Amino acid sequence: MNALPCTSLWVWPMLYGLGIINAEKSEFNEDQAACGKLCIRRCEFGIAEDQEWLTVCPEEFLTGHYWALFDGHGGPAAAILAANTLHSCLRRQLEAVVEGMVATQPPMHLSGRSVCSSDPHFVEEKGIRAEDLVIGALENAFQECDDVIGRELEASGQVGGCTALVAVSLQGKLYVANAGDSRAILVRRDEIRVLSSEFTPETERQRIQQLAFIYPELLAGEFTRLEFPRRLKGDDLGQKVLFRDHHMNGWSYKQVEKSDLKYPLIHGQGRQARLLGTLAVSRGLGDHQLRVLDTNIQLKPFLLSIPQVTVLDVDQLVLEEEDVVVMATDGLWDVLSNEQVARLVRSFLTDNREDPHRFSELAKMLIHNTQGKDDGGTEGQVSYDDVSVFVIPLHSQDQGSGGH
Amino acid sequence: MNALPCTSLWVWPMLYGLGIINAEKSEFNEDQAACGKLCIRRCEFGIAEDQEWLTVCPEEFLTGHYWALFDGHGGPAAAILAANTLHSCLRRQLEAVVEGMVATQPPMHLSGRSVCSSDPHFVEEKGIRAEDLVIGALENAFQECDDVIGRELEASGQVGGCTALVAVSLQGKLYVANAGDSRAILVRRDEIRVLSSEFTPETERQRIQQLAFIYPELLAGEFTRLEFPRRLKGDDLGQKVLFRDHHMNGWSYKQVEKSDLKYPLIHGQGRQARLLGTLAVSRGLGDHQLRVLDTNIQLKPFLLSIPQVTVLDVDQLVLEEEDVVVMATDGLWDVLSNEQVARLVRSFLTDNREDPHRFSELAKMLIHNTQGKDDGGTEGQVSYDDVSVFVIPLHSQDQGSGGH
Numbered sequence: 109m110n111a112l113p114c115t116s117l118w119v120w121p122m123l124y125g126l127g128i129i130n131a132e133k134s135e136f137n138e139d140q141a142a143c144g145k146l147c148i149r150r151c152e153f154g155i156a157e158d159q160e161w162l163t164v165c166p167e168e169f170l171t172g173h174y175w176a177l178f179d180g181h182g183g184p185a186a187a188i189l190a191a192n193t194l195h196s197c198l199r200r201q202l203e204a205v206v207e208g209m210v211a212t213q214p215p216m217h218l219s220g221r222s223v224c225s226s227d228p229h230f231v232e233e234k235g236i237r238a239e240d241l242v243i244g245a246l247e248n249a250f251q252e253c254d255d256v257i258g259r260e261l262e263a264s265g266q267v268g269g270c271t272a273l274v275a276v277s278l279q280g281k282l283y284v285a286n287a288g289d290s291r292a293i294l295v296r297r298d299e300i301r302v303l304s305s306e307f308t309p310e311t312e313r314q315r316i317q318q319l320a321f322i323y324p325e326l327l328a329g330e331f332t333r334l335e336f337p338r339r340l341k342g343d344d345l346g347q348k349v350l351f352r353d354h355h356m357n358g359w360s361y362k363q364v365e366k367s368d369l370k371y372p373l374i375h376g377q378g379r380q381a382r383l384l385g386t387l388a389v390s391r392g393l394g395d396h397q398l399r400v401l402d403t404n405i406q407l408k409p410f411l412l413s414i415p416q417v418t419v420l421d422v423d424q425l426v427l428e429e430e431d432v433v434v435m436a437t438d439g440l441w442d443v444l445s446n447e448q449v450a451r452l453v454r455s456f457l458t459d460n461r462e463d464p465h466r467f468s469e470l471a472k473m474l475i476h477n478t479q480g481k482d483d484g485g486t487e488g489q490v491s492y493d494d495v496s497v498f499v500i501p502l503h504s505q506d507q508g509s510g511g512h
Numbered sequence: 513m514n515a516l517p518c519t520s521l522w523v524w525p526m527l528y529g530l531g532i533i534n535a536e537k538s539e540f541n542e543d544q545a546a547c548g549k550l551c552i553r554r555c556e557f558g559i560a561e562d563q564e565w566l567t568v569c570p571e572e573f574l575t576g577h578y579w580a581l582f583d584g585h586g587g588p589a590a591a592i593l594a595a596n597t598l599h600s601c602l603r604r605q606l607e608a609v610v611e612g613m614v615a616t617q618p619p620m621h622l623s624g625r626s627v628c629s630s631d632p633h634f635v636e637e638k639g640i641r642a643e644d645l646v647i648g649a650l651e652n653a654f655q656e657c658d659d660v661i662g663r664e665l666e667a668s669g670q671v672g673g674c675t676a677l678v679a680v681s682l683q684g685k686l687y688v689a690n691a692g693d694s695r696a697i698l699v700r701r702d703e704i705r706v707l708s709s710e711f712t713p714e715t716e717r718q719r720i721q722q723l724a725f726i727y728p729e730l731l732a733g734e735f736t737r738l739e740f741p742r743r744l745k746g747d748d749l750g751q752k753v754l755f756r757d758h759h760m761n762g763w764s765y766k767q768v769e770k771s772d773l774k775y776p777l778i779h780g781q782g783r784q785a786r787l788l789g790t791l792a793v794s795r796g797l798g799d800h801q802l803r804v805l806d807t808n809i810q811l812k813p814f815l816l817s818i819p820q821v822t823v824l825d826v827d828q829l830v831l832e833e834e835d836v837v838v839m840a841t842d843g844l845w846d847v848l849s850n851e852q853v854a855r856l857v858r859s860f861l862t863d864n865r866e867d868p869h870r871f872s873e874l875a876k877m878l879i880h881n882t883q884g885k886d887d888g889g890t891e892g893q894v895s896y897d898d899v900s901v902f903v904i905p906l907h908s909q910d911q912g913s914g915g916h
Contacts, residue, residue: 201764204764204765205764205765208754208765214754214763216741216742216753216754217748217751217752217753218751218752218753218765219751219752221751223745223747223748223751224742224745224747226742227741227742230741230742231741231754233741233781234741234781236741236754236763239762240761240762240763241762241763241764242762243760243761243762243763244756244760244761244762244763244764245762245764246762247759247760247761247762248760248764251759322726337620337631337634337635337637337638337640338620338628338630338631338634341627341628343627343628344621344627347621347622347623347625347627348621348622348623349620349621349622350612350618350620350635350640352648355651355655355816355818356647356648356651356652357644357647357648357651357820357821358643358644358645358646358647358648358649358650358651358821359618359640359644359645359647359648360605360608360609360645360648360649360652361608361609361612361622377637377638412759414759416761417761417762
């Protein structure tokens, strides 16, 4: 498992392509990437009925592949720690449930021992499948990794946080776990499928306002929980203005009071939207010590390290050679739409059928497209952010990984 | 605005059909319905700059239509109060924002007075449209009605709660607001569109577990927050069993401790699922005093009165005479699927083109279908619950209501 060098383009030809560029807004690249083969050791159940896992067991492995992008903020420390740690957390979490994963249906008891004869029926009724254990392992791995980062940063006196976008290919499925504003999409000849959702102060407004409603002390009297179309000022006092609160998807009007003039909990629009005036994402790893400038107000209670996991059933797809998953940090998606990326992907792969390095060349090309250099068209604006891109061909994955 | 008699079939021929049946599981029908024309008084802005709404203003009305179903539990009191109250709350909420609703774009200030020249730009950037004010009014009306019910029940020494499903036709759109497990669907010749989501302990598991995680005292040490495939017992102690917590969509295994043997916060499957062993819904009105049997544990903190609002842009549909919205309490949907209802609707309306009462006959027929009598086919099981059905033809609505 490799944490990749920061500012170079790193390539594993044929299997997939990776491109990273440092926008030089900071000395170190705040984007980090990691990838590699995932080997999950399977242990046999103990023979004695109450025996726990054997610590020494036949060496049998379930293998998969792992790709991860981490977009750091407040320095690269959290992103580097995440790139060095998350895959270990995930392997540990998967190894803890692997016997359930390889069963036709996860057993109620991991030991396989049946306590109640209708246990399989209860598991069936809840619709629990092997893939739910992988989803649970990813969710738990993010939490575990976040705890490790918190401890490591505190111990070393460092600060910072990062987003995390992870793809895991396992048993014929691709799992995409996302916490932050990176994005993964599937690009096929006739299809674009979005494999992740972004978690920003805007997309998570209701959850964030709800927390501030339950725990008003988190705002220390410095912020207003309510959303208005813009920050209010003295002239608005006493007027009825558009607003919404935690329970509302719609809008209403309220008479402006003095407390409404405080700085908004969520402020700004689109890429400028900030949580507590500080952070552009609402999920990610790290940031345990982060406070609003010159205050004691902590960001962490509003930040979640919980990813959303999407499952792509690769085995159910009739794959073509040019079917790829594109994973990238927000630097790419800020300047290129899903449709623009898909267009670039399709035309590049069609034009470069014979090039054995075409997937890494494609990742490189996508990044160059964010820099105002157009290798493949005249689309797109210029990104001033770090940009990292993985291009994962599903076809060769399918051949290469082999599942269990 | 009429609260309808409880156990009779009530019909407003041509405009729409309503059927209600008392399953006689209780003396009074716990299902209640209300419907009628919604008249929203428009007031002119005051002439003097800081003048508030004129209390006497030119009588100008924005009209719409209102249909509502309330499925009571713990007695009919809350459902009756809701049927008598919610439309007044909604009218008041709509009247408070009507000037914003009729504007091309809702103004930042309800007075229309501009404080900042780029205010329209901010409103535009947030994407706030007239329909967002109706959604906000519905959300606020549910909250207001819930407060009224809480006060009235307490004052009269009564108890109970109810679900609420409301449809409002206004300015060429149909708004469907739902809190509970009733359902509304659009049935057209080639389309079934679900217009509401159900809110049950199962569909809201994560929200409910999250609240218990934040406020463990709400469970008073009597319940476990965790979900297991079945209730655990002594034999499971020390074993590793399937579970999930508030942050998980997937499943994992945990070693069973004594506290895991407590009664689960959410228990049972499907129609049998209960919140705190007590309630089958997680949203609705009332239940302010409801406690878990023989304990002091309150249900209300876990219950929300907030509806989810769906907007159907009726004006954008090329309507046919047989396009209808079917609203019904869970008694119908427990025994008939959306597809079965759509099949019954389509064949009945086709077979009864000339009948001027066909929409009310259809509502009656759907209800009879839940009673094991098949007027239209051999589909469906038998419902032992109260059942209420509205059939709303969109075509005649379109002609009949006329918007503003």
